[in-house]
Amino acid sequence: MAIKNLKDLYFDGIKDLYSACKQAIPVTEEMAAAAQNSQLRDALKASVAGTRKGMEAMERIARGHGQNPAGEHCRGMEGLAEEARSHALQAEFADEETQDAAIIAQYQRLAHYAITGYGTLKAFAERLGFKEDARVLDECTAHTYEGDARMTTIAVRGGVNKAAMD
Numbered sequence: 174m175a176i177k178n179l180k181d182l183y184f185d186g187i188k189d190l191y192s193a194c195k196q197a198i199p200v201t202e203e204m205a206a207a208a209q210n211s212q213l214r215d216a217l218k219a220s221v222a223g224t225r226k227g228m229e230a231m232e233r234i235a236r237g238h239g240q241n242p243a244g245e246h247c248r249g250m251e252g253l254a255e256e257a258r259s260h261a262l263q264a265e266f267a268d269e270e271t272q273d274a275a276i277i278a279q280y281q282r283l284a285h286y287a288i289t290g291y292g293t294l295k296a297f298a299e300r301l302g303f304k305e306d307a308r309v310l311d312e313c314t315a316h317t318y319e320g321d322a323r324m325t326t327i328a329v330r331g332g333v334n335k336a337a338m339d
């Protein structure tokens with residue numbers, strides 16, 4: 174079906190983000206299992222829970238408008254998940270702390286992709302007069318930002334980057 178207006182674009186985006194969240198969950202779980210730093214492991218587990226909430230929120234929004242949430246496959250997240258596995262999980266690490274730094278780097282790419290998705294969709298929802306959707310999307314954006322900031326803190330102040338120095 175041709176996308177003819179902002180509303181169509183909005184639903185296309187909601188479905189894309191539903192697919193993105195769905196694909197981000199298993200790779201984040203894999204990174205949590207591989208992480209050595211306990212703070213990092215806990216943060217990744219919390220992110221899995223947050224992403225699942227985001228996925229459920231996208232599903233509720235889609236269904237609330239009579240749309241099937243599973244209508245799209247996000248190739249952007251497919252690529253990011255592949256990148257994360259390749260650079261942070263399958264790469265050969267001689268040092269666990271260095272792998273932790275790689276995990277954070279890859280996690281943040283996934284998070285930033287979700288943030289741009291939520292932010293754009295929130296603006297669309299506001300323009301379309303979908304106030305409750307906009308509120309939910311704003312909440313998802315805020316949670317994802319928090320998760321991203323938590324990772325920066327763990328990398329920079331929590332000592333992961335420093336531990337990876339040698």
Ligand SMILES: [Fe+2]
Pocket residue numbers: 189190193246247248249250
């Ligand atoms: Fe996508």
